[in-house]
Amino acid sequence: MSMNKMLVIFVLAAVLGGVALSAFTVDQREYAIKFQLGKIIRSDFEPGLYFKIPFVNNVSKFDKRILTLDSRPEEILTGEKKNVLVDYFVKWRISEVPDFYRTFGGREADAEARMSQTIKDGLQSELGDRTIREVVSGDRATIMNNVATNANDKLSPFGIEVIDVRIKQIELPPKVRESVFLRMSAERERIAKEHRAKGQKEAKIIRARADRKRTEMLAAANRKSEEIRGSGDAQATETYARAYTQDADFYDFYRSLNAYRKSFNDKSDVLVLEPDSEFFRYFGKASK
Numbered sequence: 596m597s598m599n600k601m602l603v604i605f606v607l608a609a610v611l612g613g614v615a616l617s618a619f620t621v622d623q624r625e626y627a628i629k630f631q632l633g634k635i636i637r638s639d640f641e642p643g644l645y646f647k648i649p650f651v652n653n654v655s656k657f658d659k660r661i662l663t664l665d666s667r668p669e670e671i672l673t674g675e676k677k678n679v680l681v682d683y684f685v686k687w688r689i690s691e692v693p694d695f696y697r698t699f700g701g702r703e704a705d706a707e708a709r710m711s712q713t714i715k716d717g718l719q720s721e722l723g724d725r726t727i728r729e730v731v732s733g734d735r736a737t738i739m740n741n742v743a744t745n746a747n748d749k750l751s752p753f754g755i756e757v758i759d760v761r762i763k764q765i766e767l768p769p770k771v772r773e774s775v776f777l778r779m780s781a782e783r784e785r786i787a788k789e790h791r792a793k794g795q796k797e798a799k800i801i802r803a804r805a806d807r808k809r810t811e812m813l814a815a816a817n818r819k820s821e822e823i824r825g826s827g828d829a830q831a832t833e834t835y836a837r838a839y840t841q842d843a844d845f846y847d848f849y850r851s852l853n854a855y856r857k858s859f860n861d862k863s864d865v866l867v868l869e870p871d872s873e874f875f876r877y878f879g880k881a882s883k
Contacts, residue, residue, distance in 0.1 A: 616649035626657040626692040628701075638693045655701055661688045661758060664707050669715045670768065671722045679727060681718055682764040685710060685746075687757050695754030706755060713749050714760060717742035731765055738762070 621627045623642040628635055630653050647654060664685040671681050687710065689695045699705040721738045722730055730738065739760050747757040839846045 617646045618644060619647060619654050620644050621656070624659050626659050626689060628655050628657075628692055628696055629653075630655070635693055635696070655696070657689055657692055657695065657701060658703075659689065661686055662703070663687075664710055666707075666711045666714070668764075668766075669711075669718065671715070671718050673722050673727055673730060674724050675726050677727060678768050679722070679730070680764075680766045680768055681722070681762060682766075683714065683718070683760060683762045685714060685757060686759040686761075687750075687755055689754055690751065690756035691754035693754065694752065698753040706753070709753070710746065710750060710755065710757070713746045714742060717745045717760075720745070727765075735762060 619627075621640045621642050626638070627640040627645075629637040629640070629645075629647060631648075631651060636652075664687060666683065666685070668680040668682040670678050672678055695701070695706065699709070718738075721741055725734055725738075739762055743757055743760040746760065750757055
């Protein structure tokens with residue numbers, strides 16, 4: 596290969612290397628800061644292709660998208676002087692990249708550590724005046740809005756915008772959870788005993804009323820049956836009396852026939868009587 600060709604190749608390689616070292620692109624999902632000997636000289640790059648002076652300028656890039664801080668649960672003291680574990684996440688983004696770089700050196704981990712402490716302070720401020728019931732139920736949305744607003748006000752000078760704070764879960768610490776469970780269990784057992792005692796009392800009252808009603812109904816039914824039986828017996832006696840007065844001899848004869856029928860109902864029945872006894876007086880000749 597001739598010397599001229601080698602020189603051309605060397606020049607082309609140097610040019611390409613210089614272009615590669617001096618050119619840089621900015622994506623629409625990124626922020627970019629251009630430095631000159633460690634000093635920020637530009638940070639307002641739009642997406643596109645840009646150039647820098649090699650070894651004099653350098654460029655750092657940062658995420659422009661909305662980021663998520665999913666921190667470990669924080670132990671917060673409520674207004675009832677009880678610790679609760681609050682599990683939350685934060686939606687945030689870099690709003691002013693120069694301020695963000697000057698404060699945290701461009702390190703997201705440092706920014707999230709500062710943000711976690713700010714959020715914890717905000718949660719303590721909000722939960723410190725509320726009971727656990729208020730935290731879990733009615734005031735939850737208000738707490739999240741207040742914490743997000745407070746954190747955004749404190750972190751905006753550092754180039755951070757807090758978009759939203761959401762509480763995922765609120766739990767009691769393990770050391771407190773068991774004692775609270777036992778206390779709640781004892782309270783529910785006490786309420787259950789009260790309900791059972793009240794139910795037994797009502798059952799006794801209802802049973803006593805039913806027994807009294809049954810006794811009254813049976814007494815009334817017995818009295819009514821005795822009255823009906825007495826009335827029937829009176830009617831029967833009156834009927835017998837009228838029949839007897841109409842034909843006393845026939846009535847005596849009829850009664851004797853019934854007595855014979857009952858006495859000789861079975862072939863094995865045996866009576867030892869005098870033939871001329873009163874019992875057989877209708878077995879003789881008919882009176883003239």
